[in-house]
Amino acid sequence: MRTQVQNPPTFAWPRHSTNPASYVLEIRSGTTVVKTFTAFRNWYLPALALQNGTYTWRVRPSTLTDWSSDRTFVIGTESLKFEVPEDDVLVQRIQARARPRGLQAGLPLYKDWPAEMRAERGTYMTRMINGTLNAVTTLADVSDAQWPLVTGKLQTAENAAQNASIRNAISAITRQMEQAGLLYRLTGETRYLTEAIRRGDNLASLSPTGPTSYENQDQATRAISLSLMKTVDMLAGALDSTRRARWVENVRVRGNAIYGALALSKGDMDQYPLDSHSGTNIGFLALTATLAIGEFAEAKTWFNFSYRAYVSSLSPWSGPEGGFANGTAYGEYTIDLSLVIWQPLAQATGVNLLDKPWTKGFLNFFMQMMPPGSKNHLFGDAHETAPDMRYMKALALRFKTPEAAWYARNLPGIEDPLSYLQGPYPMPANTVATPTPPANAVLFPSIGWAAFHSNMADANRTSVYFKSSPYGSFNHSHGDQNSFVLKKGGIPLITESGYYDWYDSPNWNNWYRQTKAHNAVTYDGGIGQYITGWREPRKYNGSITSYGDYGNTYFVAGNAAPAFGGALTQNTRRVWYMRNTDTVVVHDTLAANVPRTYEWNFHTLAPIVANTNGTTQVTYQGKTVCLRSLTSGTRFEKRSGGLVKAGTMEEHGTYVRTTAATKAEFVVLLDVGCKNTPYSITETASGRTLTVGRDVLALPR
Structure with missing residues (x-):
C-alpha cells in the first residue's frame, strides 16, 4: 500500500495479449465503486482528483470479464493535486486563446518595461539582442547538400559525426529564428521580423525526407517542426499568407512522420516507455500540436495522441518522486529540452507542468546530486563531463520555495536568455525572501540513488553518492549497480572512469x-x-x-x-x-x-x-x-x-x-x-x- 505523490495518479498496466481496442478501469473504496473509466491505451489519467482515502483498482479488457488482481493505493494530505482537464476541454481552451498562444499575455513592449521588470530581466534582453544581431552575419544558412550520408539508425563513427553536425547546425538555426521571432514580439522592430523570416525560409527549404528527416535524424525533424510552429505562433499576423502556408505545410509533413513513428502499433511507447529519444519526441509533438490546432486537421489527432500521454508521465526514468535513472548528464539535457516544451505549453493550455509533483522532485534530484560546485556529472553516459549549471539554475528559478531560491542563488552564471524571457514574470524563486539549503541526505527509491552530504550549506562539503538501480544498465545507464562516488567540495576523489566518445x-x-x-x-x-x-x-x-x-x-x-x-x-x-x-x-x-x-x-x-x-x-x-x-x-x-x-x-x-x-x-x-x-x-x-x-x-x- 503506497501513498500517491500525485492526485489523481496515472494508472498503468501491461498491454493485454489480445491487444484490445479498450480497457475498463475500476476504482473502489472498500466495496463501493467510486469511478469507472474506459481507457483506449494501457494507461489512464483521470481529469479530477480523488478524495483522501484508501482505494483499490483493477482493470480488464473491454472484451473480457476477467479482472486483474486488486491493487491498493492511498490518497493522503501529502498527495499533491495536479488536475488535467479532458482533451476536448483543452482543445476548446487552446483555440480560444489568441496568438501568440505560447507566450505570457499582457506583457508590455520592451520600451515600456517598468523599472522593476528591467531590473529582473533587462540583462537577459540585452544579451539576446546582442547574440541575435551578431548571428545575423556570422551564422550561415544550411542545406541538405552539407550532409551526404544516409544514416538511418546505423551506428558508425562517421554517422555519429554527421548526426552531431546536423543536430548542432539545426539547433543554431532554430534558436536564431526563435530569438528573432521573440524579439519582434517584444520590440515590434522589423529587423527581427526580417531575420526570423530568413531563418524560417531556410528551414522550410530542407527536405522532410532528406538528411534532416525523422528516419535519419529525429532530433532535427522535431526541432524544425516545433520551431517553425513556434515562430508562426509568435509572429502571428506578421507573416504573409503564402510563406505561412509553406511553413505550416512543412510542420504538417514532419509532424506526421513523428506521429507515425510514435503511434506505431497503437503506441509501442505505452508498452516500452524507456526510449530516451521517443520520450522527448512525444513532448515536442504535444507542443507542436497545441500550437498548430486550427491550422490543419492532423494537429488535433497528434494532440489527442501525445498531450495526455506526455503530461501523465513526463519521464519514464523515475517514479513520481522525481529523479533521473539515466544519469545527471542526460537529466541536464532533459531540463533544457523540457523548458522548451513546458513554458509555452503552460501558456497555451493553462496546465503548468512545473506544478506536477514529479517536476518538483526532479529539481530536488539536481539539488542533491549536483549541488553548487559540482565539477562533473554522476552515473551513466557523459558522467565525466562538467555540468552546465545554467540549466539547473533555470529549473530552480521557476519554483517559489526556499530550497529552490538557495540553489538558484548559489549557482554561477545566468540562464539562457531565450528560455528566461519566455518564462513567467516575476520569476518565482526571485520572490523568496529567505533561501534555505535542502536536506543533507536523500533517497530516490524508484531509481535506486542516494546522496549524503556533510553540510549542504558548506561549499567544501563532503558528498557520497550511491546507486543500485532497478533500471539496470539500460540505454544510457551503466553496469554500475552498488557503485559509489566520493567528492570533496565538488571535486571527484573516488570517481567513475572513461569517457563518452x-x-x-x-x-x-x-x-x-x-x-x-x-x-x-x-x-x-x-x-x-x-x-x-x-x-x-x-x-x-x-x-x-x-x-x-x-x-x-x-x-x-x-x-x-x-x-x-x-x-x-x-x-x-x-x-x-x-x-x-x-x-x-x-x-x-x-x-x-x-x-x-x-x-x-x-x-x-x-x-x-x-x-x-x-x-x-x-x-x-x-x-x-x-x-x-x-x-x-x-x-x-x-x-x-x-x-x-x-x-x-x-x-x-x-x-x-x-x-x-x-x-x-x-x-x-x-x-x-x-x-x-x-x-x-x-x-x-x-x-x-x-x-x-x-x-x-x-x-x-
Whole structure:
C-alpha cells in the first residue's frame, strides 16, 4: 500500500495479449465503486482528483470479464493535486486563446518595461539582442547538400559525426529564428521580423525526407517542426499568407512522420516507455500540436495522441518522486529540452507542468546530486563531463520555495536568455525572501540513488553518492549497480572512469559501461554485471534494500546480485557516512556457487599512492582521501583502464582477495582528509562492531 505523490495518479498496466481496442478501469473504496473509466491505451489519467482515502483498482479488457488482481493505493494530505482537464476541454481552451498562444499575455513592449521588470530581466534582453544581431552575419544558412550520408539508425563513427553536425547546425538555426521571432514580439522592430523570416525560409527549404528527416535524424525533424510552429505562433499576423502556408505545410509533413513513428502499433511507447529519444519526441509533438490546432486537421489527432500521454508521465526514468535513472548528464539535457516544451505549453493550455509533483522532485534530484560546485556529472553516459549549471539554475528559478531560491542563488552564471524571457514574470524563486539549503541526505527509491552530504550549506562539503538501480544498465545507464562516488567540495576523489566518445562505440561497450570502469565489485579479472541496451532492463538490475538517516550518520544498502545474471548469488553493499569524523565505510558481502576471486575497484583522476601505514592515498586539486582495507586476505593492485580523453589522466586501483572462495567480504574505510581517524573491530556474540572515532557500526556477517 503506497501513498500517491500525485492526485489523481496515472494508472498503468501491461498491454493485454489480445491487444484490445479498450480497457475498463475500476476504482473502489472498500466495496463501493467510486469511478469507472474506459481507457483506449494501457494507461489512464483521470481529469479530477480523488478524495483522501484508501482505494483499490483493477482493470480488464473491454472484451473480457476477467479482472486483474486488486491493487491498493492511498490518497493522503501529502498527495499533491495536479488536475488535467479532458482533451476536448483543452482543445476548446487552446483555440480560444489568441496568438501568440505560447507566450505570457499582457506583457508590455520592451520600451515600456517598468523599472522593476528591467531590473529582473533587462540583462537577459540585452544579451539576446546582442547574440541575435551578431548571428545575423556570422551564422550561415544550411542545406541538405552539407550532409551526404544516409544514416538511418546505423551506428558508425562517421554517422555519429554527421548526426552531431546536423543536430548542432539545426539547433543554431532554430534558436536564431526563435530569438528573432521573440524579439519582434517584444520590440515590434522589423529587423527581427526580417531575420526570423530568413531563418524560417531556410528551414522550410530542407527536405522532410532528406538528411534532416525523422528516419535519419529525429532530433532535427522535431526541432524544425516545433520551431517553425513556434515562430508562426509568435509572429502571428506578421507573416504573409503564402510563406505561412509553406511553413505550416512543412510542420504538417514532419509532424506526421513523428506521429507515425510514435503511434506505431497503437503506441509501442505505452508498452516500452524507456526510449530516451521517443520520450522527448512525444513532448515536442504535444507542443507542436497545441500550437498548430486550427491550422490543419492532423494537429488535433497528434494532440489527442501525445498531450495526455506526455503530461501523465513526463519521464519514464523515475517514479513520481522525481529523479533521473539515466544519469545527471542526460537529466541536464532533459531540463533544457523540457523548458522548451513546458513554458509555452503552460501558456497555451493553462496546465503548468512545473506544478506536477514529479517536476518538483526532479529539481530536488539536481539539488542533491549536483549541488553548487559540482565539477562533473554522476552515473551513466557523459558522467565525466562538467555540468552546465545554467540549466539547473533555470529549473530552480521557476519554483517559489526556499530550497529552490538557495540553489538558484548559489549557482554561477545566468540562464539562457531565450528560455528566461519566455518564462513567467516575476520569476518565482526571485520572490523568496529567505533561501534555505535542502536536506543533507536523500533517497530516490524508484531509481535506486542516494546522496549524503556533510553540510549542504558548506561549499567544501563532503558528498557520497550511491546507486543500485532497478533500471539496470539500460540505454544510457551503466553496469554500475552498488557503485559509489566520493567528492570533496565538488571535486571527484573516488570517481567513475572513461569517457563518452559516442553511443554504441567499441570504447562505450568494452570499457565505459562495464562494471570494472566503476567503483564496484568484479570477479576473476574484471568480470562484472551484464550490460543490456534495448527494451526493458528489469532482469539485470540492482535495488536499495535499506536506508537510514540518523542525524550524524547516514546509511544505505543495495543488492546487485541480479545484475550478474546468476554468476553471483550474493552482492550486498552497505555504505555508511559519518559526519562526525568525515569518513565513509563500505562493506561488501559476496557469494557464488563456485569459487571466485573478487576485486574491489576504485578509480581516480590523480595518482594512487601506497603509504607505509597500509593506506592508499589520493590527492586531487588540493583534496585528499586515504583508503584502508580492514579485511585480511586482500592485497592492493593497480590495474590498466580503457581509453582516456586527451588531457585527462586516470588511475585504477583494486583490493583483490588473495584466494578464490565461494564467499568473501570487503570492509574499506575511506578517511576524507587523511586524518588517520582511529578505528577498531570487535567481535560480538551476534557479529562484529566497527568503531570509527566515536561512531559504532554493526557489521553483519
